[in-house]
Amino acid sequence: MENVVWDERYSVHVRALDEQHQKLIKMINALIGLSEVSVGSEAISDALTEMTNYAQYHFSKEEQYMLEYDFPGYQSHKREHREFKRKAADLCLNAMQNKTTVPMEIRKYLKHWCVNHIFKSDLKYGAFFKKKDIK
Ligand SMILES: [Fe+2]
Incomplete structure (x- = not known):
């Protein structure tokens, strides 16, 4: 599976958040790359836990900005974050129990999430922040 690649098109116009997105994507790519490793390996649950933390x-930082600048989509965005945290916790638990479907699930879910959340949902607040001219 190909790595997820961040570029300027996905900027949310707040430098700190762009940097966090890049770091998160790096961690997600590492997980996608780990998928051939045996499921019993601690590498998977360790990398998942690290990424989840x-x-x-990162979510709490995003939410802080949204509250501070009164972003109207705050509640629904927060809901997406909650859903991700729930799913990531499930994946961590399943990885620790050595479920064999974990590597494939990780690949599919995380890639899908990057594309749909970071590259789509986050751009909505990005457009809003751009108008506010936050540095
Ligand atoms: Fe977000």
Whole structure:
């Protein structure tokens, strides 16, 4: 499966959040690349846990900006974050229980999420922040 590639088109016009997206994508690509590793390997659950923790941190930053600048889509965006956290926790749990479907599930879910959340939903607040001229 091909890596996810960030570029300027996906900028949300807040430098700190763009940098966090790039880091998150790097972690997700590492997970996509790990998929051939045996499911019993701690590498999968460790990398998943690390990515999930970073995603939590990143979501709270995004949500802070949204609240501060009164982004009207705050509630529904927060709901998407909650859904991701729930799914990532499931994947972590399944990885620890050595479920054999985990590598494929990780690949599919994380890639789909990058494309639909970071490259689509996040751009909605990006357009809003652009008007606010946040640095
Ligand atoms: Fe987001």
